[in-house]
Amino acid sequence: MKREILIDPITRLEGHGKIDIFLNDKGDVERAYLQIPELRGFEKFAEGRPAEDMPQITSRICGVCPTAHHMAATKALDDLYRVDPPPAAKKVRELVYNLFFVEDHALHFFFLGGPDFVVGPTAPKAERNILGVLGKVGLEVGKEVIGLRKEIRDLIILAAGKVIHPVFGLPGGISKPIKKEDQQKYIAGAEHAVKFAEFSLQVFNDIVLKNKQYVDWILSDTYTHKTYYMGMVDKNNKINFYDGDIRVVDPSGKEYVKFKPQDYHKHVAEHVEPWSYIKFCYLKGIGWKGFEDGPDSGVYAVAPLARLNASDGMATPKAQAAYEQFYKTLGGKPVHHTLANHWARLIEMLYAAERCVELAKDPEIVSPNVRTIPKEIPVEGIGIVEAPRGTLFHHYKTDERGVVTAANLIVATQNNAARIAMSVDKAARGVIKDGKVDDGLLNMVEMGFRAYDPCHGCATHALPGQMPLMVRIFDKNHRMLKELRRD
Amino acid sequence: MSDIKNENKPFEPRIVAFFCNWCTYTAADLAGTARMTYAPNARVVRIMCSGRLDPQFVLTALREGADGVLIGGCHPGDCHYMEGNYKTYRRFVLLRRLLETMGIEKERVRMEWIAASEGDRVQKVMNEMAGDLRRLGPLHLEPEAIDLHAALHGEIKPMIQEVAR
Amino acid sequence: MSKPKVGFYWCAACGGCEESVVDLAAGILDVVNAVDIVFWPVALDFKREDVEKMQDNEMAVCFINGAIRSSEQGEMVALLRKKAGLVIAFGSCSHLGGIPGLANLYNKEQVMKTAYKDTVTTVNESNTYPVESYKAPEGNLTLPSLWNTVKTLDQVIDVDYYIPGCPPPSSLLADAVNTILQGKLPAKGSVLAPDTALCHECPRKASKPEKVAIKEFKRPHEIIIDEEKCLLSQGLLCLGSATRSGCGWVCINGNMPCTGCMGPISRVHDHGTKALSAIASLTASNDEAEIAAILDKIVDPAGTFFRYSLPASLLHRKYEAPKEGGK
Numbered sequence: 001m002k003r004e005i006l007i008d009p010i011t012r013l014e015g016h017g018k019i020d021i022f023l024n025d026k027g028d029v030e031r032a033y034l035q036i037p038e039l040r041g042f043e044k045f046a047e048g049r050p051a052e053d054m055p056q057i058t059s060r061i062c063g064v065c066p067t068a069h070h071m072a073a074t075k076a077l078d079d080l081y082r083v084d085p086p087p088a089a090k091k092v093r094e095l096v097y098n099l100f101f102v103e104d105h106a107l108h109f110f111f112l113g114g115p116d117f118v119v120g121p122t123a124p125k126a127e128r129n130i131l132g133v134l135g136k137v138g139l140e141v142g143k144e145v146i147g148l149r150k151e152i153r154d155l156i157i158l159a160a161g162k163v164i165h166p167v168f169g170l171p172g173g174i175s176k177p178i179k180k181e182d183q184q185k186y187i188a189g190a191e192h193a194v195k196f197a198e199f200s201l202q203v204f205n206d207i208v209l210k211n212k213q214y215v216d217w218i219l220s221d222t223y224t225h226k227t228y229y230m231g232m233v234d235k236n237n238k239i240n241f242y243d244g245d246i247r248v249v250d251p252s253g254k255e256y257v258k259f260k261p262q263d264y265h266k267h268v269a270e271h272v273e274p275w276s277y278i279k280f281c282y283l284k285g286i287g288w289k290g291f292e293d294g295p296d297s298g299v300y301a302v303a304p305l306a307r308l309n310a311s312d313g314m315a316t317p318k319a320q321a322a323y324e325q326f327y328k329t330l331g332g333k334p335v336h337h338t339l340a341n342h343w344a345r346l347i348e349m350l351y352a353a354e355r356c357v358e359l360a361k362d363p364e365i366v367s368p369n370v371r372t373i374p375k376e377i378p379v380e381g382i383g384i385v386e387a388p389r390g391t392l393f394h395h396y397k398t399d400e401r402g403v404v405t406a407a408n409l410i411v412a413t414q415n416n417a418a419r420i421a422m423s424v425d426k427a428a429r430g431v432i433k434d435g436k437v438d439d440g441l442l443n444m445v446e447m448g449f450r451a452y453d454p455c456h457g458c459a460t461h462a463l464p465g466q467m468p469l470m471v472r473i474f475d476k477n478h479r480m481l482k483e484l485r486r487d
Numbered sequence: 488m489s490d491i492k493n494e495n496k497p498f499e500p501r502i503v504a505f506f507c508n509w510c511t512y513t514a515a516d517l518a519g520t521a522r523m524t525y526a527p528n529a530r531v532v533r534i535m536c537s538g539r540l541d542p543q544f545v546l547t548a549l550r551e552g553a554d555g556v557l558i559g560g561c562h563p564g565d566c567h568y569m570e571g572n573y574k575t576y577r578r579f580v581l582l583r584r585l586l587e588t589m590g591i592e593k594e595r596v597r598m599e600w601i602a603a604s605e606g607d608r609v610q611k612v613m614n615e616m617a618g619d620l621r622r623l624g625p626l627h628l629e630p631e632a633i634d635l636h637a638a639l640h641g642e643i644k645p646m647i648q649e650v651a652r
Numbered sequence: 653m654s655k656p657k658v659g660f661y662w663c664a665a666c667g668g669c670e671e672s673v674v675d676l677a678a679g680i681l682d683v684v685n686a687v688d689i690v691f692w693p694v695a696l697d698f699k700r701e702d703v704e705k706m707q708d709n710e711m712a713v714c715f716i717n718g719a720i721r722s723s724e725q726g727e728m729v730a731l732l733r734k735k736a737g738l739v740i741a742f743g744s745c746s747h748l749g750g751i752p753g754l755a756n757l758y759n760k761e762q763v764m765k766t767a768y769k770d771t772v773t774t775v776n777e778s779n780t781y782p783v784e785s786y787k788a789p790e791g792n793l794t795l796p797s798l799w800n801t802v803k804t805l806d807q808v809i810d811v812d813y814y815i816p817g818c819p820p821p822s823s824l825l826a827d828a829v830n831t832i833l834q835g836k837l838p839a840k841g842s843v844l845a846p847d848t849a850l851c852h853e854c855p856r857k858a859s860k861p862e863k864v865a866i867k868e869f870k871r872p873h874e875i876i877i878d879e880e881k882c883l884l885s886q887g888l889l890c891l892g893s894a895t896r897s898g899c900g901w902v903c904i905n906g907n908m909p910c911t912g913c914m915g916p917i918s919r920v921h922d923h924g925t926k927a928l929s930a931i932a933s934l935t936a937s938n939d940e941a942e943i944a945a946i947l948d949k950i951v952d953p954a955g956t957f958f959r960y961s962l963p964a965s966l967l968h969r970k971y972e973a974p975k976e977g978g979k
């Protein structure tokens with residue numbers, strides 16, 4: 001008998017999503033589809049708006065990573081007006097951006113993705129949330145997470161005006177400098193962040209890496225895909241979130257291509273499927289070969305694991321040490337295990353924190369010179385940053401007044417969409433056998449995407465805890481036989 | 488008022504006219520007493536100065552069923568309150584640009600300087616405007632609130648269509 | 653006495669409103685202690701069915717954020733309306749339509765065509781578009797349908813109160829909960845925020861001239877913005893005079909003009925038109941040609957003045973004359 005299982009809505013991620021699982025007569029998975037039911041049309045209504053408003057308008061794509069959209073848009077404006085911001089402006093932007101990475105990665109690890117690991121993937125669902133995490137690591141830690149996030153977010157407000165939807169990005173710089181008397185606050189916050197990141201890695205080490213079963217899960221084939229990887233690197237091929245070239249490595253870890261942001265459209269393309277509002281990115285040079293992994297398919301991945309794979313290391317010492325340990329433990333580069341994203345994310349958090357310390361201590365960070373006034377006639381601008389969830393592309397064309405005539409936005413999760421769809425499918429095949437379905441198994445299917453921390457159309461945001469996981473079983477005539485749920 | 492938009496009768500546009508008491512309103516009165524015939528489509532609202540005109544009035548009129556709005560004020564330099572007509576003109580310029588972006592044809596909102604003695608000008612402007620609006624046809628703004636029943640039962644066309652592959 | 657029951661729900665939103673609730677930080681515990689949260693899909697395990705089982709008006713209050721643009725959302729808010737004594741529209745999207753409401757400048761076909769066909773990196777020779785119902789080899793897959801027009805919450809259901817802002821400052825939420833708990837409710841339809849214009853509260857108020865006269869409007873990237881002086885007096889389109897206060901003038905602190913997310917004060921019906929009117933009348937000229945030239949510098953009146961409120965405006969959306977033309 002043919003059955004359909006529907007997980008709707010999936011939880012603890014940003015954005016809406018829905019998983020349809022089709023079983024065959026034997027009760028094994030025929031195919032699992034991850035569908036994204038969202039479209040808000042930002043690319044269309046960007047048209048007609050002044051380009052300098054893009055950083056504030058596009059941040060409304062997502063209230064969880066508004067800073068990423070704000071920054072990609074701001075950089076696109078630099079390019080649009082062919083203007084080079086003064087060094088202090090670039091440093092303040094990078095500082096704010098790395099502060100944002102710290103708090104966002106912390107949010108994900110402790111609130112969204114962490115519960116699967118820290119509490120355990122098959123733990124009772126009532127515990128698989130932030131409260132469960134706190135039960136494992138102690139309430140003090142919970143207060144520390146909330147406290148650190150607040151401290152960091154207040155520092156972002158001080159520089160950027162608002163933390164949810166910043167306002168400070170302008171072509172050629174930022175709206176105001178950091179004041180000398182505030183520098184110490186940034187140094188203190190950054191140093192606090194380094195300690196917090198080290199602590200988080202320790203938690204991961206103690207709770208996950210010391211548990212053989214978790215390690216086996218990470219390494220299991222169910223959560224493995226051999227695809228290309230993309231990430232932004234500096235001139236030494238070290239990870240950088242704010243600026244650099246885009247590097248892509250093949251499934252064996254060899255550099256496939258490295259390109260300037262301005263050339264992105266020669267390398268990246270998007271494919272449309274009739275069953276989801278999200279588009280699926282692939283490498284143009286290889287082409288769309290369907291939901292396949294391996295070197296002959298254009299499917300690639302972004303986000304923490306992909307960034308680590310696509311780089312030659314981290315530009316700060318403590319993060320570099322953690323990077324080396326990561327590959328030593330997981331058997332060398334590249335790592336194809338999706339669940340290793342959680343670990344990679346913490347290594348990135350440490351890098352971001354260390355980078356914040358460097359920038360906060362830089363005497364130039366308080367220079368009053370933060371603006372270069374644009375003089376050129378605008379035509380076209382491209383800005384790329386690494387969002388916490390992967391490479392983020394903003395591309396605008398304007399008329400000579402700087403009014404947008406066309407916009408192209410590729411959000412992080414779109415880059416990952418094909419691989420995520422494959423991960424969900426494969427995880428479903430791996431854990432559902434002979435029609436045996438229970439809550440823990442279904443959660444493991446969800447883990448197949450949650451590791452990417454997807455931000456689907458960056459629409460809504462799921463907080464700690466869960467929504468009901470709805471499982472409806474249909475016969476082949478689509479008559480509902482049974483309804484299961486987690487409660 | 489719905490009779491005017493009745494499908495069976497020929498369309499007669501409805502114009503809401505905001506006329507300054509000191510000039511255009513008097514001129515319209517004059518046109519009336521002099522029995523100059525002009526299109527009988529206008530509902531005239533007397534305001535003490537064109538400067539009193541809040542652009543919200545214009546949009547409210549369109550929202551409430553007007554097909555066009557005419558604003559009449561004293562000639563530049565003649566406003567009894569010094570700057571009133573200039574203020575309104577500044578607002579009008581920006582408002583008209585807004586309306587264009589919003590897809591509302593520029594003939595639907597018009598501003599004219601008409602002195603108290605220019606009854607013939609009221610006649611000419613009214614006739615012109617009624618003609619323009621007859622050509623444009625009625626303004627059908629989307630209703631204020633959604634008909635939830637219709638929306639839920641698919642009577643409002645969904646956004647996605649089957650596309651030939 | 654049992655604690656009042658409270659629900660939270662979100663529609664077409666960015667998640668910023670939810671983050672703003674989390675940004676209550678320690679304050680959220682006070683809220684949780686004082687009320688019984690019975691529905692909050694992002695955080696708690698209650699579902700639609702539980703809401704359906706509730707008595708009418710069983711929830712004391714339900715906060716809803718996000719604009720409304722699909723039948724699914726329309727259905728859900730209609731249900732919540734029945735079950736909640738009070739419905740509060742939370743955030744610009746729900747209050748006025750918000751930034752996603754700018755989609756009302758285009759129609760659904762245009763939005764779809766841009767997203768799935770025209771964007772430079774999209775490769776779609778077969779003209780594939782997402783469809784509501786698709787027959788995959790394994791079975792049928794469905795997607796929700798979207799409305800042509802983005803709606804505010806009160807265009808879909810009856811709303812009791814509003815909390816403005818994009819996102820609303822956490823403090824306004826805390827105040828609202830207290831107000832409700834103490835039963836000191838203002839008149840129905842009130843916006844739960846101070847009813848004064850931002851300019852009155854603005855730290856730069858002293859440098860705002862009695863009569864602002866603008867010879868040249870400036871765009872923020874064209875000038876070095878003075879950190880002390882009133883932004884409007886520097887020629888920037890600061891909407892503070894037409895916008896409600898209560899946000900803590902955060903954009904001004906960021907040295908950028910107010911774009912109006914808190915919406916209008918109570919005496920104003922159409923925020924954008926009022927703001928347009930206020931700004932246009934400051935043009936320092938009485939010459940028709942010069943007025944036009946000065947105002948030409950405002951390149952996008954619709955997107956500037958209706959940044960957060962297009963669906964709530966008197967026009968709601970871009971007007972498209974009926975195909976058959978006027979009769």
Ligand code: SF4
Pocket residue numbers: 060063164664665666667668669670717718742743744745746750751752817818819820
């Ligand atoms: S009001 Fe602003 S923060 Fe809230 S959902 Fe809408 S865009 Fe996001």
Ligand code: SF4
Pocket residue numbers: 850851852854855856857860881882883884885890891892893904909910
């Ligand atoms: S116009 Fe803007 S900067 Fe000036 S006083 Fe008002 S809110 Fe403040």
Ligand code: SF4
Pocket residue numbers: 817818850895896899900901902903904909910911912913914915
């Ligand atoms: S200053 Fe204006 S745009 Fe900024 S938060 Fe306040 S009301 Fe909103």
Ligand code: FES
Pocket residue numbers: 507508509510535536537538560561565566567568569571572
């Ligand atoms: S008095 Fe006629 S326009 Fe002012």
